[in-house]
Amino acid sequence: MNKQNSNNVLLAIETATFEVGAALVIDGEVVGELSQPAENRHAEELFVLIEQLLITAGIRLGDVGAFAVDIGPGLFTGLRVGVAAANALAYALSRPVIGISGTSVLGEALLGNLPDHNSETLAVPVLDVRRGEVAFELNGQFLSGPRHAVLDSATSGGVTEGTLSLGSPKYFCQTLVSFIDQITRNKTTDSVFLGASKALCLLIAGSGAYRYRETLESDLRDLLGEYENVTFSFAKGFATPPISVLGALAYDLFQKGGLSSEGSLQKPLYLREADAKVGAWKNAKIGK
Numbered sequence: 006m007n008k009q010n011s012n013n014v015l016l017a018i019e020t021a022t023f024e025v026g027a028a029l030v031i032d033g034e035v036v037g038e039l040s041q042p043a044e045n046r047h048a049e050e051l052f053v054l055i056e057q058l059l060i061t062a063g064i065r066l067g068d069v070g071a072f073a074v075d076i077g078p079g080l081f082t083g084l085r086v087g088v089a090a091a092n093a094l095a096y097a098l099s100r101p102v103i104g105i106s107g108t109s110v111l112g113e114a115l116l117g118n119l120p121d122h123n124s125e126t127l128a129v130p131v132l133d134v135r136r137g138e139v140a141f142e143l144n145g146q147f148l149s150g151p152r153h154a155v156l157d158s159a160t161s162g163g164v165t166e167g168t169l170s171l172g173s174p175k176y177f178c179q180t181l182v183s184f185i186d187q188i189t190r191n192k193t194t195d196s197v198f199l200g201a202s203k204a205l206c207l208l209i210a211g212s213g214a215y216r217y218r219e220t221l222e223s224d225l226r227d228l229l230g231e232y233e234n235v236t237f238s239f240a241k242g243f244a245t246p247p248i249s250v251l252g253a254l255a256y257d258l259f260q261k262g263g264l265s266s267e268g269s270l271q272k273p274l275y276l277r278e279a280d281a282k283v284g285a286w287k288n289a290k291i292g293k
Contacts (some may be wrong), residue, residue: 011070015259016094017252018072020047020087021079021107022132022212022245027054028252029062030075031259037062039088040227047086067098075246076104077274078127078132078140079105088273103255104271107132108169108211110141110246113254115208119149126128130246131177131213131221139213140171143184160272169274178224181207185235204234210243 013033019026019040025047026040039054059066074091075082088104095102106132115128128147132140170180189205208226214221218239229235 011100014064014069015073015252015256016058016069016075018055018087018091019248019251020051020083020090021075021077022083023080024245025050025083027051027058028248029058029064030252030256031062031064032045032254033256034122035252038213038249038252040248043083045082046063047083047116051086051090054099066094069094069098069100071095071101071103071255071259073103073105073251074271075107075110075251076271077107077133078134078171079107080133080135084273092271101259101276102271103258105251105258106142106169106274107246107252108140110251110254111211111243112142112144112147114243114247114250115210116147116149117250118243119208125149125204126208129207129209129214131211132210133212133245134171135218137173138171139174139177139217140169140215141177141180141211142169143181174213174220175224177213178221178228181225182228185229185232189232189235204216206237207235207237208240209237210240211246212244214239215244228279229276255266 013031015030017028017030019028020043020079023043024040025043026038029036037058039058041050041054043050055066072091072095075084075085076088091102091104094100111130111132112128115130116126119126126149128149130142130147134140145152170177185205185207209221225237230239
């Protein structure tokens with residue numbers, strides 16, 4: 006095995022969805038990635054994938070300089086497995102661990118694979134969190150073209166920039182349309198998006214979008230009826246946040262430094278009080 010400079014090596018872990026995966030980034034390049042359906046065996050499968058990945062790359066676990074993990078939202082058991090594994094490995098090796106939300110990873114992945122058209126595109130990540138609910142993020146960072154803060158002065162009925170939300174598929178549709186209303190009707194300060202004739206395409210993806218696609222299509226057609234320049238579509242091949250994108254984003258943060266100290270711990274983003282028990286994550290908007 007070749008000795009690697011640990012400052013240039015990052016291992017990313019994904020278990021927050023129905024897939025389990027790992028990716029290895031060396032010198033800014035994703036040199037290997039493995040993923041497969043977990044079938045409720047996240048813990049068993051994860052370390053097998055990690056071992057295979059390291060052997061194939063010809064490096065030791067001790068050569069890894071940082072760990073990254075999808076901190077949610079996601080499936081309860083899988084989410085805990087990934088965060089616990091990343092924390093344990095980082096603590097044992099005195100390495101930093103970087104947590105990134107799955108919605109951020111998925112949104113970035115969608116923006117990197119936009120269809121070729123002239124309209125503005127808003128990436129809309131929607132993740133299945135079971136119990137008839139989805140987690141989603143509506144964020145100005147996920148809008149293609151000039152990236153201005155479209156939600157700096159969101160009304161009380163809107164969504165704060167960068168905030169994860171939880172609710173039924175119907176609530177997701179209602180919240181999305183409220184978000185679109187702010188943009189298209191210029192209800193935000195310094196909003197220069199979407200003039201009267203500017204088209205907007207909503208690119209929806211994620212496990213929640215696939216599970217509830219028929220419901221979402223029906224509700225969005227009804228709710229977006231008055232918005233002549235707004236269309237929506239469902240991206241193919243993006244049921245889960247790509248592990249390679251998680252690794253690339255985390256590596257960039259790792260190289261910038263100052264975001265995670267050695268041996269520091271990450272916490273899952275729980276959107277339900279019952280899931281978190283003590284110390285639940287309080288900042289999500291909840292809707293029905």
